[in-house]
Amino acid sequence: MEIDWSSLSTHMSARDLIESGNGLLFLVGGFVLLGLAFPLVPMIITLIREYALTGKENEFYKQTGARKGRSRGERLSVAMDMTKHKHFD
Secondary structure, three states: OOOOOOOOOOOOOHHHHHHHHHHHHHHHHHHHHHHHHHHHHHHHHHHHHHHHHHHHHHHHHHHHOOOOOOOHHHHHHHHHHHHHHOOOO
């Protein structure tokens, strides 16, 4: 017993299916990117800020030799203070 597929017709072609899928992705894609931006942007800003501060901090400590005996957190707080008060050239 087999199914007779000869009388079956579709109302959509493959092109219509692809256009529908692309339209759905276009509609939903912006919201997905917006949703991803909220957790990713603060991490990227923090990464850039830490890199910039530690780079300036390293230049300061190379010039003064004051790096010995301080933890990374202490060095970052000194770098933050330097950027607030602009003690570097």
